[in-house]
Amino acid sequence: MLEKSTHLEDVLKSHRMTHIxxxxxxxxxxxxxxxxxxxGNYTSDIYSPFNSGSFGKHTAINIKFDLDLVIPFKRNSFxxxxxxxxxxxxxxxxxxxxxxxxTVRKQKVSIGVLFxxxxxxxxxxxxxxxxxxxxKDTYLEDRDLNIYxxxxxxxxxxxxxxxxxxxxxxxxxxxxxxxxxxxRLLKIWKNTNGEKYKSFLLELLTIKAFDKAxxxxxxxxxxKGVMTYIKDNITKDDFTLKDPGNSNNDVVKSLDTWTRQLxxxxxxxxxxxxxxxxxxxxxxxxxxxxxxxxxxxxxSSSYGLKGSxxxxxxPSNNQRFG
Amino acid sequence: xxxxxxNSTIAAIPFVKKINSIERREFSxxxxxxxxxxxxxxxxxxxFQINSEYPLKSYDSESINFSNKELVSYNHVMQxxxxxxxxxxxxxxxxxxxxxxxxxxDWIIKYxxxxxxxxxxxxxxxxxxxxxxxxxSFMFTECKESFYKDELGTVKLSLFNDGILRGKKxxxxxxxxxxxxxxxxxxxxxxxxxxxxxxxxEGLYYYIEDAPVTNGRFAYTNWSxxxxxxxxxxxxxxxxxxxxxKLKGRVIPLFIGYKTVGTEIHWQAALLEIGKxxxxxxxxxxNGHKTGKWNTHLVDTEIKWGxxxxxxYQYFFGRGVFSKVLTEKKILIxxxxxxxxxxxxxxxxxxxxxxxxxxxxIKEPENVCRSEYKFANGIxxxxxxxxKNLYEISPFLNSIKLNDNYFETxxxxxxxxxxxxxxxxxxxxxxDLIFDCSTDNDLMYVLNSLxxxxxxxxxxxxxxxxxxxxxxxxxxxxxxxxxxxNVLKNDxxxxxxxxxxxxxxxxxSYNDINVLVxxxxxxINKIISGEKAKNNFVIHEADNSLKIVEF
Numbered sequence: 001m002l003e004k005s006t007h008l009e010d011v012l013k014s015h016r017m018t019h020i021x022x023x024x025x026x027x028x029x030x031x032x033x034x035x036x037x038x039x040g041n042y043t044s045d046i047y048s049p050f051n052s053g054s055f056g057k058h059t060a061i062n063i064k065f066d067l068d069l070v071i072p073f074k075r076n077s078f079x080x081x082x083x084x085x086x087x088x089x090x091x092x093x094x095x096x097x098x099x100x101x102x103t104v105r106k107q108k109v110s111i112g113v114l115f116x117x118x119x120x121x122x123x124x125x126x127x128x129x130x131x132x133x134x135x136k137d138t139y140l141e142d143r144d145l146n147i148y149x150x151x152x153x154x155x156x157x158x159x160x161x162x163x164x165x166x167x168x169x170x171x172x173x174x175x176x177x178x179x180x181x182x183x184r185l186l187k188i189w190k191n192t193n194g195e196k197y198k199s200f201l202l203e204l205l206t207i208k209a210f211d212k213a214x215x216x217x218x219x220x221x222x223x224k225g226v227m228t229y230i231k232d233n234i235t236k237d238d239f240t241l242k243d244p245g246n247s248n249n250d251v252v253k254s255l256d257t258w259t260r261q262l263x264x265x266x267x268x269x270x271x272x273x274x275x276x277x278x279x280x281x282x283x284x285x286x287x288x289x290x291x292x293x294x295x296x297x298x299x300s301s302s303y304g305l306k307g308s309x310x311x312x313x314x315p316s317n318n319q320r321f322g
Numbered sequence: 323x324x325x326x327x328x329n330s331t332i333a334a335i336p337f338v339k340k341i342n343s344i345e346r347r348e349f350s351x352x353x354x355x356x357x358x359x360x361x362x363x364x365x366x367x368x369x370f371q372i373n374s375e376y377p378l379k380s381y382d383s384e385s386i387n388f389s390n391k392e393l394v395s396y397n398h399v400m401q402x403x404x405x406x407x408x409x410x411x412x413x414x415x416x417x418x419x420x421x422x423x424x425x426x427x428d429w430i431i432k433y434x435x436x437x438x439x440x441x442x443x444x445x446x447x448x449x450x451x452x453x454x455x456x457x458x459s460f461m462f463t464e465c466k467e468s469f470y471k472d473e474l475g476t477v478k479l480s481l482f483n484d485g486i487l488r489g490k491k492x493x494x495x496x497x498x499x500x501x502x503x504x505x506x507x508x509x510x511x512x513x514x515x516x517x518x519x520x521x522x523x524e525g526l527y528y529y530i531e532d533a534p535v536t537n538g539r540f541a542y543t544n545w546s547x548x549x550x551x552x553x554x555x556x557x558x559x560x561x562x563x564x565x566x567x568k569l570k571g572r573v574i575p576l577f578i579g580y581k582t583v584g585t586e587i588h589w590q591a592a593l594l595e596i597g598k599x600x601x602x603x604x605x606x607x608x609n610g611h612k613t614g615k616w617n618t619h620l621v622d623t624e625i626k627w628g629x630x631x632x633x634x635y636q637y638f639f640g641r642g643v644f645s646k647v648l649t650e651k652k653i654l655i656x657x658x659x660x661x662x663x664x665x666x667x668x669x670x671x672x673x674x675x676x677x678x679x680x681x682x683x684i685k686e687p688e689n690v691c692r693s694e695y696k697f698a699n700g701i702x703x704x705x706x707x708x709x710k711n712l713y714e715i716s717p718f719l720n721s722i723k724l725n726d727n728y729f730e731t732x733x734x735x736x737x738x739x740x741x742x743x744x745x746x747x748x749x750x751x752x753x754d755l756i757f758d759c760s761t762d763n764d765l766m767y768v769l770n771s772l773x774x775x776x777x778x779x780x781x782x783x784x785x786x787x788x789x790x791x792x793x794x795x796x797x798x799x800x801x802x803x804x805x806x807x808n809v810l811k812n813d814x815x816x817x818x819x820x821x822x823x824x825x826x827x828x829x830x831s832y833n834d835i836n837v838l839v840x841x842x843x844x845x846i847n848k849i850i851s852g853e854k855a856k857n858n859f860v861i862h863e864a865d866n867s868l869k870i871v872e873f
Binding site: 002117121191192193194262265266269270273277279280282283284286316317318319320321322 | 661662761781782785794797800801802803804805806814827830871
């Protein structure tokens, strides 16, 4: 019988970033290039840019990861947050888009720079998040920034801005290895199933579950504990998820009642299906076959050919009909 | 029938003031009663006829009939004065008589006393007649363009199959377009299949705007009632003169158009026989002298009405469709074997308007027993036959033939080429929804690996149709393979092996497969309309019932 925890361990192993070091270093080099360009352009108007996104938080998985670059602007650099956002966009557009090196576009709170595919077919994508300190000379102490909303998103209106503290968000997950494992698994599920839930939401839910419930045992038991917590709590009226970057921002408010119910149901269904047949765990948390560490004589990923030599005229058990 | 029982039961009904007459006939009991209600100042009299089937219904009608010709202007009264009532079932003569007389009483209160108007539009009552022992039927649908009062023109008609109606031959036509005397044609909004059919007959039309009725709902019975304008009479004369030589005796329709609800138009077809149009030439006179010119005058005869049916989308699918979100989607079905052809046909009957399909396979006689193909079409390409079958079902389905090689060769050859991947994604972008029913694991892998911007649903079944597996992009390849390989017990030994070349297939009947597919489509319809979450699911039989298990 499939050992769920062992499977999850293999899943995590196969999704490690180390498998794609070449691609990661390409990303890092492009990120550094953008960083240097921005530093050269904005000189004393900015503090030192830093990395965020899943890479910054060590929750990246090799099938989907972001390399975000936060640019903290000083209070007096721009009159408005919108002007700051547009200026960074215009600068990157001129540098990359007009020269045909990359596509530059305004996104929800960031400016996306999508480089043209290289000879390996890799298209590097870096998101630049501009933020402005709240009051003059306070950033280095409190790390608070105002970020701009270019679209109606997460309950905010286009054209407005909000306070956030990206450093606090990164710190929130620091040294939490168990939580990170579960977050990575939930991100694998999100990616496998094409779920629209934000990774940040799954992150906060996982951390809260560990803080509020007793989450222990092996990897499956921990994952199940978090999923159970989400199932039982996300639909409660008084349930909140404070953004560590802004205590006034309740992240759960960005979900309507139906979406919260849906997430609760999905968690319930997953637990039920995996408990009723351990093999179902593969439907939600598959091994990234590209980087599967295969043991000799193992054929776990060869669907339908398990444990038997197959003759030319006998269909395998994954023969579908219709 | 128990005459005495009927007589005494009617006499005992409190609001039957008097039985004026009652007599037994060979197959019925007839009579006349006076009904007096508190709400009525004076009693109303009704003839009644109780037929031998009483108290049972016959041909969907009550076997008792009440009539009063003087009440013909009230709602639900037929031209002969019969009151149209439908009452509860009872096998007891006494109970049924009480029910039916009470229904008459309710009708009197609602329509005679309170003069209620019905909310639903009721079509005018037309006596449809054969001409030369043959019926003529005409289907029409909406045109984009409007019609103007007193507009005249010709109508292009196509013939589909002959039918039998009330024991007589019935020619079935559909209207392709209306061509105004001075103006651009107004096409009926059928699909391209019907629009490109050859026109077999030319009729005429006259948009009168108000319904051609007496007493609010009885179609005129004589030509003079229509009050046809001189230019229409001239058009009739010209038309008959042009056609008389070659088409004498041919029946053509004159469509009379009028408004019903809102901007909706209905057409009635008055039948005309070439050579016997209800017109005559009358010499023009001036000061008592003939001028040498002739005028066309009407000859007042009885109108023979043909059958017309508004078959526009809202009526054609009025009794039940999938959600509008689904019916408006541009759909592609890959693989039209048993599952795919059942899906295609169900979506068509469910009102979907855009379904393309692709399959390189040939339909053989042995496919017929469990898919939507017919023996009568012989050996032919599955897509060609399916298209024909679906067009025969719905005049609102639009379908485009696709290149057979696309999924078998092109996409499989270049699937790992990132530049081509973008092209494939763009190729599939025009579709809102793709059903992959190909059961091709390689294609499933290729499609799953594309970052599609369209919804992709993969459907397949296990042997003996024990389970149906439905998965949504992007979790298709992993989920489906895991179900087949590790979770479900797919029996691949007990297969049907036809004689000849080794090519085993699964065992399952049309009923086995169809019941799963119908349930799956019902669930998918709910997912698409937002009523259910988009979770992968498996349908399987448990405790003699089908169960949808979501993942």
